[in-house]
Amino acid sequence: MLGLYSAAMARFSTRTGRSLEPNELALEVGRRRSLGAPLLDLTVSNPTAAGIEYPTDRIAAALALTAGAVYRPDARGLSRAREAVSADYARRGVDVGPNRILLTASTSESYAFLFKLLCDPGDTVLVPVPSYPLFEHLAALECVEAVPYPLVYHGSWRLDLEALASAVDARSRAVIVVNPNNPTGSFLRPEELQGLQLLAARHGLAIVADEVFACYDWSGARDQLPELCGDLPALTFCLGGLSKAAGLPQMKLGWLIARGPAPLVEAALSRLELVADTFLSVGTPVQEAAAALLEAGEEIRGRITERCRANLRALPGLMRGHPACEALPVEGGWSCVLRLPRTCGDEERVLGLVREDGVLVHPGYFFDFANEGYVVASLLTNPAAFREGIGRLLARSDSGF
Ligand SMILES: Cc1ncc(COP(=O)(O)O)c(C=O)c1O
Structure with missing residues (x-):
């Protein structure tokens, strides 16, 4: 039988056809x-x-604590680890309950989970340009199309809300913002975030706010995370992770925080739990060590x-x-x-x-x-x-x- 199967007959998905x-x-x-x-x-x-x-002693001590860890997975992430992430936001003056947090292996995985949650094949997500170059690829791997919307430079990089609004169509499911943006280093102003929330709520879009660099604020003007505060009209996901916040990409721990209208948040989190439960990709040691790693991360x-x-x-x-x-x-x-x-x-x-x-x-x-x-x-x-x-x-x- 094996002889009948030749390389010429192999079929691969178009998603993986990108040239390397x-x-x-x-x-x-x-x-x-x-x-x-x-x-x-x-x-x-x-x-x-x-x-x-790097404070290698502190990192070693954090991981040593996990040596005898027993495997008892929780699809949303171990509650101890989610509490540690919540405490880290509290340090920055933001109240994020552990029940709004879902752990992933990285921010890239958070994107993949969110695209699975929000999009059917052929749907689109709106992505800023110039920005992080991986969006197109992350979306394509989920059979989703990344549609660009422009950031414009007038002495500082600004969101062009009009151009963004005109890029929305019946296939749009989410708007991605990167705050501060990579590589332009620009933070969104509160009024831009407000306009974005209204636009997203009007069109039934989710907002994905990538805040992996939010702790690196050179302007000194931002002591709060406005995108996480107050009552948000649109379903909003804020992404972060040890990779940038603690300079520990090798630990493979990311998170997403769901905000917005309570029924939507509950529904989104229980669906995300199903996605996460299918993979259970976050290692137990890093979750057990999360509190100590976040402390060393400072x-x-x-x-x-x-x-x-x-x-x-x-x-x-x-x-x-x-x-x-x-x-x-x-x-x-x-x-x-x-x-x-x-x-x-x-x-x-x-x-x-x-x-x-x-x-x-x-x-x-x-x-x-x-x-x-x-x-x-x-x-x-x-x-x-x-x-x-x-x-x-x-x-x-x-x-x-
Ligand atoms: C804006 C942005 N988001 C996400 C990531 C990926 O983060 P992670 O290592 O948590 O997957 C990067 C990596 O450079 C990035 O620049």
């Missing part, structure tokens, strides 16, 4: 690394690989904050003497965006930077910027490498590339 071929930039970086040539990498997004010191967050602030402080000095280049304001998050003269295409610019200057930054197209002339650098970069890398980038722009 590396692009020219990835090939160039790979070539350089294989030759052992130096490269100043200003794209690091993994805090555990950024030369930041120290890690402090170190990451120091690193980002050091790079942010250096930026104005680096930009001086390069009037044609601009560092856009950063209100929060781990990235900064530079606008450069459009003397060449983004692809040509970033390839030239790698080949001739040994500097890697993200081209704007990686995040779907509407125009050429943007590059993105990570604030997690070692400060000496950041200064040297941005210096070489600006010198290259001055020379017409």
Whole structure:
């Protein structure tokens, strides 16, 4: 029988048909690394690989507590762990009951669960651009289409509510907002969130508010999370996780918080429980250790904050003497965006930077910027490498590339 089944007969879903071929930039970086040539990498997004010191004793002690853990899964997440997440929000002045929280293995998994909850195949979710590049892929894996809506820059990045409203149609199920947005570092203003709530309630859409970077607020103006406070008219899910909030992506613990009209929240959570129960993907040790990891996370967050602030402080000095280049304001998050003269295409610019200057930054197209002339650098970069890398980038722009 086996002989009858040949590779030619195998059928795969279109969802998994995305090409994994590396692009020219990835090939160039790979070539350089294989030759052992130096490269100043200003794209690091993994805090555990950024030369930041971790309190390894505290992390080891947190995990040691879980050595004898018994497996008694709870689809919404162990109540101890949900209470720990709730206490962490209380520290930020936000009242989130543990019964509104559902644990996942990561924010990516939270998206997958929410798309399963909200969408049938062929439905759409509205996603901001420029923003986190994984949305299209996360949606496609659930047979859902990601439809872009624009963020516009007028001295700061703003939600274009009119453009968003005109992107809504009968297939729309949810609007995703990223707050603060990656990579623009922009927070939504309370009035934008209010407009969004009204729009979503009017069209029966859910709001998915990705707040993974909310703890990294450089403006100092936000001491509250308005999207989690008050009576919300629309079904709203706020996403967070240890990955960014505690700088611990390797622990694989995320969460989603359901808010909005009580009957909708109850219905959503019991359906999500069914989804989560099918996978039971969150490990027991990380749940048992969640309270201690969140406490250690405060120290890690402090170190990451120091690193980002050091790079942010250096930026104005680096930009001086390069009037044609601009560092856009950063209100929060781990990235900064530079606008450069459009003397060449983004692809040509970033390839030239790698080949001739040994500097890697993200081209704007990686995040779907509407125009050429943007590059993105990570604030997690070692400060000496950041200064040297941005210096070489600006010198290259001055020379017409
Ligand atoms: C805006 C945003 N959301 C979600 C994630 C993924 O988070 P997690 O590691 O919890 O899946 C990232 C990762 O960079 C991100 O930038």
